[in-house]
Amino acid sequence: AAGVIQSPRHLIKEKRETATLKCYPIPRHDTVYWYQQGPGQDPQFLISFYEKMQSDKGSIPDRFSAQQFSDYHSELNMSSLELGDSALYFCASSPRDRVRRTEAFFGQGTRLTVV
């Protein structure tokens, strides 16, 4: 079965550089979520999209932006990278389903290292 695909899997950037993370949701899933997880921490909700529109916003820094495209894939753009941005970034997708209404599927994550 198709899963959520994230690319790249690993990324190394220098401080003040920019990075773009991509997420390809499961086909027919119309909602995408982004999370940041630092070492030893719990996943922090950044932002979500439903039907290509921003839906909810969490603790996403102003230096970050995201969007969902017409094919439902999503990109997280990160600028002026800081050492503290080093983390695992997860994308998840879910269908708007009355029965499986809280089930989201996560990708394998992108490990971003800022040096």
Added chain:
Amino acid sequence: LAKTTQPISMDSYEGQEVNITCSHNNIATNDYITWYQQFPSQGPRFIIQGYKTKVTNEVASLFIPADRKSSTLSLPRVSLSDTAVYYCLVGDLYNNNDMRFGAGTRLTVKP
């Protein structure tokens, strides 16, 4: 958003039943209770969801009392591979897309 509170960590032994309780005093009428499992460096994985009473699937059971202010995830006969962090979430992805993780419970299963 309903805040959740879980124990920080729990230890168990192989073959035992493990019960992890989550408190969510401010749960809203439309909210569902969901549990996720996360292994190191992997994305969280859905385990079970419920609204009230008891739900059982092939991996776990979820017990929710009538007031819905808490819930208990029950893992029967755990094995070493059940060592992971378990998260309780409260919300409803059908009506909103704000899915936040609180502090999870780190379960360690010993031989």
